[in-house]
Amino acid sequence: MATAETLFEDVVHMARVFVIVQSPHLSSWEPPHVRSAFRWAAFFEQVHRQADSNPRVRRIVEDALGTAHSEIRRIFLRGYRQLTFGDLEHCQGVLLTQLLCNPSLPHAVSSELFSLINPWDAPGKQNVDYLADVMRQQAAASVLSVAAHPHINGLSLGTNDIETAGKMLMRWLRDSLGYLGTVDKVLDLMDSLLLSSLAEDANQSAYFCPLMASSLLISEDEFGSAPFKLLLEWLTRNNCLMRRLCEKLHLTPAGFLAQRYPSFRAAYVGFLTDQGRSMQYDVVLREWIHTSDGLDWNNLLARFRILLEGPEEVKKETESALFSLKAADGDFDVWGISVWTDLLIALKKM
Numbered sequence: 001m002a003t004a005e006t007l008f009e010d011v012v013h014m015a016r017v018f019v020i021v022q023s024p025h026l027s028s029w030e031p032p033h034v035r036s037a038f039r040w041a042a043f044f045e046q047v048h049r050q051a052d053s054n055p056r057v058r059r060i061v062e063d064a065l066g067t068a069h070s071e072i073r074r075i076f077l078r079g080y081r082q083l084t085f086g087d088l089e090h091c092q093g094v095l096l097t098q099l100l101c102n103p104s105l106p107h108a109v110s111s112e113l114f115s116l117i118n119p120w121d122a123p124g125k126q127n128v129d130y131l132a133d134v135m136r137q138q139a140a141a142s143v144l145s146v147a148a149h150p151h152i153n154g155l156s157l158g159t160n161d162i163e164t165a166g167k168m169l170m171r172w173l174r175d176s177l178g179y180l181g182t183v184d185k186v187l188d189l190m191d192s193l194l195l196s197s198l199a200e201d202a203n204q205s206a207y208f209c210p211l212m213a214s215s216l217l218i219s220e221d222e223f224g225s226a227p228f229k230l231l232l233e234w235l236t237r238n239n240c241l242m243r244r245l246c247e248k249l250h251l252t253p254a255g256f257l258a259q260r261y262p263s264f265r266a267a268y269v270g271f272l273t274d275q276g277r278s279m280q281y282d283v284v285l286r287e288w289i290h291t292s293d294g295l296d297w298n299n300l301l302a303r304f305r306i307l308l309e310g311p312e313e314v315k316k317e318t319e320s321a322l323f324s325l326k327a328a329d330g331d332f333d334v335w336g337i338s339v340w341t342d343l344l345i346a347l348k349k350m
Contacts, residue, residue, distance in 0.1 A: 004060050007047070011064035012071075014040050014091075018083040019072055021095065027104040034099070034109050041091035048088035061085060084181070162207075166214035173227035183230060190234050209245050213253040216261065232263050239267075246271035251299065255306030259314050269307070269321055275300055276325070276339045288339055301346055308347060322347075 017037055020026060051058040062085055069082050087094045099105055099113060176186045212235065220228060235242045246254065246268045258265040275295045279288045288297045295303070307318040326332075326340040335342055 004056075007057070007060050008064045008067075010040075011044075011047075011061050012068040014044055015065055015068035015072065015083045018095070018098065019080045021098045022080050022102055024104045026099070026102050026109075027106060029106060029109050031108055034113065037095060038092055041095045044088045044091045048085070048091070051085075051088075058085070061088070081181075081185075162210050162214045165211055166218055167222070169211065169215045170218055170223045170227045170231075173230050174223050177226055177230065183233065186230055187234050187237065191238075208241075209248040210253075212245055213249055213257060216257055216264075217253065228261075232261055236263055236267070242267045243271055251303045251306060255303065255310070258307055259310040265307075265314065265317070269318065272300060272303055273321070273325065276343070279339050281336050281339070283336070286336070288342065301343060301350075304343060305347060305350055 017040065021037065047057070047061065051061050065083060065085060072080065072082070081098070083094075096113060099109070105113075173186065176189065177183065212231070215231060216228060235245065242264075249257075254268060258268045272295075275290075278292065278294055279290055279297070279300075281287075282289050290296065304318065304322070308315050310318075322340055322344055326338060326344060329338040329340050332338045332341045335345060
């Protein structure tokens with residue numbers, strides 16, 4: 001093993017290489033560059049094995065990574081994925097993943113990479129696993145792209161397609177959390193992939209809203225709870241998308257989501273509250289009507305009814321919200337004065 005000073009410098013060098021393979025500078029690489037990078041990666045897999053049993057070596061490696069990351073943050077404005085100590089255990093596979101995910105990868109270099117993926121030897125089998133991971137990431141990115149542009153090429157998705165896309169999205173979120181390391185990085189990546197397109201495209205809800213609902217209604221047993229929390233956090237911090245989801249979803253899936261997730265329930269009840277507040281009573285028609293586009297009386301009633309038919313906790317929260325709104329509106333008990341009074345009267349009769 002190299003001296004402490006040499007090892008420190010080598011780790012810093014590898015961290016810099018790791019940034020370059022994620023950047024547009026990769027376009028200038030030729031096959032000798034990639035062969036050299038993989039020789040370095042193989043060396044650091046050996047370093048990781050020794051560091052696992054040698055605290056001194058591990059300390060040198062971790063200190064060098066810290067120094068390199070501080071330097072990289074000063075130079076590069078965008079957030080590149082940083083090389084971690086854990087990455088060194090499978091450094092060749094991690095390097096392969098980064099190279100294949102970079103659109104600046106030259107054709108000559110990509111040909112060199114695929115020569116490394118031989119499924120008949122042990123290193124090649126591991127590289128095939130990393131290649132499969134790249135393919136899953138690219139497929140999920142395509143799902144997100146379609147969510148932002150559902151009208152492209154006349155796309156029409158059926159129920160089975162939406163369910164498949166939902167599973168791809170949840171798998172991508174789960175894998176991205178492990179790959180990027182922190183919730184904030186995954187949330188920022190979703191923002192960069194989706195927000196500008198969704199904000200500009202009024203037609204997106206035809207695909208985006210069913211995709212979100214399908215994803216969130218998958219059993220947590222399949223992917224664990226982390227990707228569901230991630231997706232809800234992303235929707236919550238982008239309030240306009242959460243509201244659009246509450247507005248555009250059919251009352252049945254919206255009700256199921258509200259019953260399952262407290263954060264969605266809070267947003268959903270808030271949306272229904274806004275809808276009720278924007279209604280006026282028509283004394284001629286003897287019914288509540290909207291002054292602008294929104295849910296009609298029967299739709300609003302049906303959505304509250306589904307919440308009241310849910311689990312006891314959801315029922316109590318919904319009843320409490322309705323009674324609080326009724327009290328704040330004057331606590332009337334006769335029809336035609338308060339929309340909240342009339343909702344409670346109508347719901348009691350159902």
